[in-house]
Each structure stands twice: as structure tokens, then as C-alpha cells.
Amino acid sequence: MARSAKKNEDESYDARHLSVLSGLEAVRKRPGMYIGTTDTRGLMHCLWEVIDNSVDEALGGYGSTIDITLYADGSVTVADEGRGIPVDIEPRTGLSGVEVVMTKLHAGGKFGGGSYAAAGGLHGVGASVVNALSARLDVEVTRGSKVHRMSFRRGEPGRFDDSSGQLSADNPFTPFTEPTPLDVVGKAKRGATGTKVRYWADPQIFLPDAEFQYSELADRARQTAFLIPGLGIRVTDERGVVRDENGEIVQTRTEEFRYEGGISEFVDHLAADPIITDVWRLDGEGTFTETVPVLGEDGRMVSQDVTRDVAVDIALRWGTGFETKLKSFVNIIATPKGGTHVAGFEQSLLKTVRKAVDANARKLKVGKDKLEKDDVLAGLTAVVTVRLAEPQFEGQTKEVLGTAAVKRIVAQTVEKQLSAQLDSSHRQTKAQAGRLLEKVVSEMKARISARTHRENQRRKTALESSSLPAKLYDCRVSDHEDTELFIVEGDSAMGTAKAARDSEHQALFPIRGKILNVQKASVADMLANTECSALIQVVGAGAGRSFAVDQARYGKVIIMTDADVDGAHIRTLLLTLFFRYMRPLVEAGRVFAAVPPLHRVEVVTGRGKPNEVIYTYSEAELNALLAKLVKQKKTYKEPIQRYKGLGEMDADQLAETTMDPALRSLRRVTMADAEAAEHTFALLMGSEVAPRKEFIVAGAAALDAERIDA
Structure with a gap:
């Protein structure tokens, strides 16, 4: 009976066994749900979340410069000239706007209400997730001619004791026990606004080898500068820099990215092959209606039909190569895995080019073969951007756009604008369109020819000819x-x-x-x-x-x-x-x-023993060998054989030096x-x-x- 009772107790499962994670506890317990991984990729994703908040301000027309600095202690700072996070008290929580944004999931200014017409940050969890996963985070907000400051330790607000003069996540920390206003730490020029965030990633969360990648950061900064003409992004890396005897920095790595040409200049930067067409811009607008929950004045969510505006801007050009470089963005957020906007672009691209090829089938000698998507994409370099309020992404990492109506709007824009280019009577554009159609037909024929090669040329067997x-x-x-x-x-x-x-x-x-x-x-x-x-x-x-x-x-x-x-x-x-x-x-x-090898050195051994043969593979290696032989008082036959061609070797030498897997070296x-x-x-x-x-x-x-x- 006792054994049966124990078994029933082990198998019981009721409400008292459930755990309820509140606030930022859920983020620290399951970080992968919010940032994907806890390695370098996840660390970089946290940085993107902070940078995107600053970029959203620039996208709305607030500020023209963003500064990003990587420090030797593993921390990073992102500073902008935006409006600054609100510092007044949020009435429902009784907390300052800074504390709400930094500690409450799904809190921010991007859920409607007109603060942002189009933004990359949409879920209201970016800043708070970074805060939760940081051993220390300091935020400074410049508003109303004052500089306000608040610090957090693993998402908890409080104050660090920085009396030592060194900012560190290991400094003594005193948490707040009740709602506390921001500290005012300085004055600012009239009209000056902005937000500065510095944080130290939590080693309890991230893997020991996770580190910020400068090259990846610079590429992202360059990409963003292309997408927002006139925005300057300065990236500074102070890790491993040289300092003088006073500890002052004497060498850093700094790059600033600012472009006025927009995505047309972006396409020129991406493309490497000789051109077939100039960079063509395809842009348009469209609207769609969707039912979404909207936050009412009483604080409750109410379903409402909302009309969304979608702006489409695409730059593309074809070159002589066959590689495709396609970059897609939604509100300047990269969507590396595509989504509905890319699907609409590719679908309409194939449809439009097919139509143009069919209209010139006799001239192009197409026959009955049909173009496929890969034929049209070969040699294409394109940047596809759409802007809309509250796009639907698949997951917090925002790698795939899921808003279905965008596909139709992008497809209509591409069909209308690209058809105008392909049917243009302008002399230069008409010549480029002709070369493009010849290229895609050539790609189609090459694909069919290569497929035939692959299907027909298989290793011969005893029963088939070759x-x-x-x-x-x-x-x-x-x-x-x-x-x-x-x-x-x-x-x-x-x-x-x-x-x-x-x-x-x-x-x-x-x-x-x-x-x-x-x-x-x-x-x-x-x-x-x-x-x-x-x-x-x-x-x-x-x-x-x-x-x-x-x-x-x-x-x-x-x-x-x-x-x-x-x-x-x-x-x-x-x-x-x-x-x-x-x-x-x-x-x-x-x-x-x-x-x-380049040389064959025959060392004389004497005493009836066969001479030792040594091969060298460079002039430096030969000189080092000869110096060593002289030092050892060994003689060698002159002249030293210098191989100018493989045919100068006999079969044994070639096998020994180049072909025998047991003895050769391969690069x-x-x-x-x-x-x-x-x-x-x-x-x-x-x-x-x-x-x-x-x-x-x-x-x-x-x-x-x-x-x-x-």
C-alpha cells in the first residue's frame, strides 16, 4: 500500500506544480526565445536592438548622427540625437518613462498613437530584453536642457557606486526599493535631445567566447546608412588599442558611414560584375485594410479596421555574372530570410520578364522553352525595401515578413515600373533592355545545356558507353x-x-x-x-x-x-x-x-651511402637549407636542380613530391x-x-x- 501511495504521489500533477515567470525573469530564463542564441550571434542581436531604436528616431526625422563605441572592457555605447526616451511619469505604472521602457516587456511608443509612422522596433521588448541580459546598463537621456540618468543591474533599477572613477559592472550596486525618479547629472544646450545607452552583457547568460564582431557591426552600419540617405553612423572600436603611459588612447579604429544616394548607391556597392543595365528604381505605393487590436483611451484593447499605407522602393541592376545578390528590408530592418515582399518581387519579376521575352520570342530564338526564376535572377543585384506601420514578423528576430497584403502591392509596383523600363523607347534604356533579354535567354539555354550534361555524363559502367x-x-x-x-x-x-x-x-x-x-x-x-x-x-x-x-x-x-x-x-x-x-x-x-617543389638538393653523404635528396618549395627555404648545410659542414652537388616544369621530373620524383598521398603536400x-x-x-x-x-x-x-x- 505504501508503495502504491508513493507512485500516485509521483504521478500527481496539479496547479501547484506550475511556475509563473513575471517581468524580465522570463527573458533570463529563456533568452533564446528573444535573441535566438547566447553565442556571438545573440550578443550581436542585442546590439542591433539598441541600434535599431536609435535608427527609428533618425527614420522619423529626429537626429542625423549615431555613435557606436566598443570598449576594451566588453561594454558598448550607442548614442543618438533623437527625441530621447520620455522622462516624465507614466500614469498607469507610476514609473518614469525610462524605467517603463527598460523594465517592462511590450512597452514603448511603437504600438500606434502616431509616435512612429514606420519603425523597426515593433514588439516593445528590444530595450527591456537587452537590459535583462546585461550585467549593467546605464541610460542617459537629454531632454528639457537636462541630462537624466538611470542604471540597471540585470534588469533591476538602482545605483552603482562608481566612486573609484572606473565604470564597471562589478561595482557595488544598491537596488531601488520603491519607484524612484531619474537622477539629473548635468545640463544640456537648449533644444538638444538624445539617448545614450551603455551596457555590459551578462557573462551568466552569454557564452565565454561571445564577442562583438567589428566587421559585422561596420557592415550593418554601412547598410543602414545606405537605407537612410543623409544619416551618419560612426563606429569606434577601442578594444586592444594602444595607450600611452598615462592611459590615454593613442590609437583607435573608427569609421563613419554617410551616403546621399540611398539604395541606388547601395546596389552599386554590392555589385561587382560588369553592367548590363544601369541601376533602375522601381517605386510605388499601395494600401490595405486589416483588423488589429488598438489601445483605447481607457487602456483596453479594442479590435478596429485600420487602413495601412505601404511604400515600396526597389533598386536593381543586372550584370554579366550569374550570382544573385538580393537584400530585403522592412522599415530598414534586414529580412535575410525574405518574406511576402520578396515573394511578390520575385513572382512579378519572372512574370514581367517572361512577358517581354514572349513578345520578342522570334528575335531571341526562344523556341518552346520557358524561363524559370533562376534564369531571371542570374546576375541580378537588388535592394528591396518596404515601409509600413506595424508589419507582422515571424518571431522577435524579424528575419521574415509575414504581412500577406504586402506581396500584392510589391508585385503590382514591380510589374508596372519594370514593364515601363523594358518597353521604353529611350535609346539607352531600350538597348539595355535588349541586352537583358538576351542574357536571361542565354541563362535559360545554359541551364538546359548544363542539366543535359549532368544527366548524360555519369560514370560509365560495364554495360554503358561513355x-x-x-x-x-x-x-x-x-x-x-x-x-x-x-x-x-x-x-x-x-x-x-x-x-x-x-x-x-x-x-x-x-x-x-x-x-x-x-x-x-x-x-x-x-x-x-x-x-x-x-x-x-x-x-x-x-x-x-x-x-x-x-x-x-x-x-x-x-x-x-x-x-x-x-x-x-x-x-x-x-x-x-x-x-x-x-x-x-x-x-x-x-x-x-x-x-x-622548386628545387632538388642532393646532399653528399660519402662512405658508400646513397646521397640524401632534399626538396625545397621556395627561394627562402632553399637559402635556409644551404645555410644549414654549410653550418653543418656538409657538401651538396652543384648546380642545384631548379624545376621549371613538372615535365623535368621523372615519375618517381613526381610521385614522391606531388602525387603520393602519403608524402605530398596539397593546398x-x-x-x-x-x-x-x-x-x-x-x-x-x-x-x-x-x-x-x-x-x-x-x-x-x-x-x-x-x-x-x-
């Missing part, structure tokens, strides 16, 4: 995980490589000379080029947007070129091809560059920074000559003349 290039020396194993494709420069090296390879796992594909520079060429030219087409065929996974990395026929692709200037040029051309048309293979870390080609890589390829291989000339001149002094094979 149409792979005749010059491919394939391996015998069919499991791509253990196979390697060596792309070999020249026929002379190919002869040595055939004898040096492991034919079970290593395939060889020779190329003659320098392949097409695909950074400058069109998709059609690339597919028409024999070497490029054969390489895509050999890899067997398609090209461009249709590339399927899981269909690649080899586990590794290794570029094996001579260790001279021509070899480096050929390697760059090949990497350009992989970067532009087989990028997922690079992203997966499956593209490598072989590292053949993995990575995509750690795709945008930086794209910039480098555009610099080295693009059509702009002047920047490349500057790069060559700047690096000329570091070039060893002996490396030039002339």
Missing part, C-alpha cells in the same frame, strides 16, 4: 570518395604523371595552355569553349545554378601546374572557372592545388570569405584594367626576376 573526353585518363574505382582528378598542365607533364599516378584512384586530365578567362566571358562563350566544356563534363555535376555537388565524379579535384608564372596564371584561370561555375565544390573543400582552396574572393577574382581576371595595373605595380618589388620564364 562520351567523356578522349584525353581523360580515368581511374578504375567508381566510389568518388576515394578518387582524385588531377588537372595537369601540358602534354610533357602528362607523360610523367601517367607513370607516377595510382591508376586505381587517380584520374588525369590534361589541358593545353591557358583556358578561357570566364570572368570576362559570357555563359554561352564558356560552354562553347572546348577546355571549359570538357572540364565541366569530366567533373560531371553540371555548372552554374544547376551544379549538384553530390553528383561530382571525384572526391578531390587537384590542379597540378608548373611552379612558374605561367603555371600560376593557368591555376588562376582554372580557379576562376571553379569559383564562377562550380562554386559548391570549392565551398565543400574539394578543390586543391598541388605543391610541386586546399577555401571559401572562408566569398565576397573577398569574388573581389579578388574581379581584380585579377575582370575587365577593369586600371585596378589590376595598380595591383601589379604595387607587388612588382616582391617578384623574383628568376621566376619569369623568358
